[in-house]
Amino acid sequence: xxxxxxxxxxxxxxxxxNLTVYCNSSSVFSSLQWYRQEPGEGPVLLVTVxxxxxxxxxxxxxxxxxxxxKDSSLHITAAQPGDTGLYLCAGAAGAQKLVxxxxxxxxxxx
Amino acid sequence: EPEVTQTPSHQVTQMGQEVILRCxxxxxxxxxxxxxxxxxQKVEFLVSFYNNEISEKSEIFDDQFxxxxxxxxxFTLKIRSTKLEDSAMxxxxxxxxxxxxxxxxxxxxxxxx
Numbered sequence: 325x326x327x328x329x330x331x332x333x334x335x336x337x338x339x340x341x342n343l344t345v346y347c348n349s350s351s352v353f354s355s356l357q358w359y360r361q362e363p364g365e366g367p368v369l370l371v372t373v374x375x376x377x378x379x380x381x382x383x384x385x386x387x388x389x390x391x392x393x394k395d396s397s398l399h400i401t402a403a404q405p406g407d408t409g410l411y412l413c414a415g416a417a418g419a420q421k422l423v424x425x426x427x428x429x430x431x432x433x434x
Numbered sequence: 435e436p437e438v439t440q441t442p443s444h445q446v447t448q449m450g451q452e453v454i455l456r457c458x459x460x461x462x463x464x465x466x467x468x469x470x471x472x473x474x475q476k477v478e479f480l481v482s483f484y485n486n487e488i489s490e491k492s493e494i495f496d497d498q499f500x501x502x503x504x505x506x507x508x509f510t511l512k513i514r515s516t517k518l519e520d521s522a523m524x525x526x527x528x529x530x531x532x533x534x535x536x537x538x539x540x541x542x543x544x545x546x547x
């Protein structure tokens with residue numbers, strides 16, 4: 325069974341600080357996706373990374389896929405209250421299936 | 435921006451009853467999925483559907499579950515005889531291609547009483 329573990333599970337920081345969220349597995353994934361989920365809503369795709377070592381930027385968010393395609397990180401620079409939410413990583417496992425991590429609940433305090 | 439539409443947003447049903455959850459995927463997408471999320475738990479894969487057939491399913495997706503694409507736009511999940519443990523948020527998703535990111539709907543909250 326392929327599992328993804330996210331850390332930390334909860335993170336509360338002040339506006340303007342930087343942070344990194346991690347997504348780790350002992351399994352190799354063909355690609356990895358990051359989502360953000362608001363309460364009562366479906367996950368919203370932020371980025372897909374496919375190649376080992378790949379780095380993608382989305383404004384103040386930087387996503388990296390590990391060289392061995394077993395782990396990924398999300399780094400946020402100068403966090404803002406609007407970044408508050410639940411961040412999920414999901415690995416492509418099998419032909420057409422995503423395995424989700426349990427999420428990191430991020431709170432940015434003004 | 436194109437979106438995946440799910441109806442109803444909430445459904446309460448009695449144990450043992452059949453329910454049908456409906457989804458309209460994005461029109462040019464070819465891959466369709468159902469996931470569920472029990473309150474406080476991870477999002478879990480149920481089934482994927484491509485070219486009018488199931489391409490992969492999880493151990494959760496037993497004989498009580500079925501999916502159908504009855505016309506060119508709708509994609510449904512049927513639970514034949516609901517159990518209390520089927521209570522969850524059910525998400526439909528679609529994608530343009532296998533390695534592309536998914537677009538999820540807002541979900542149907544199913545409560546079995």
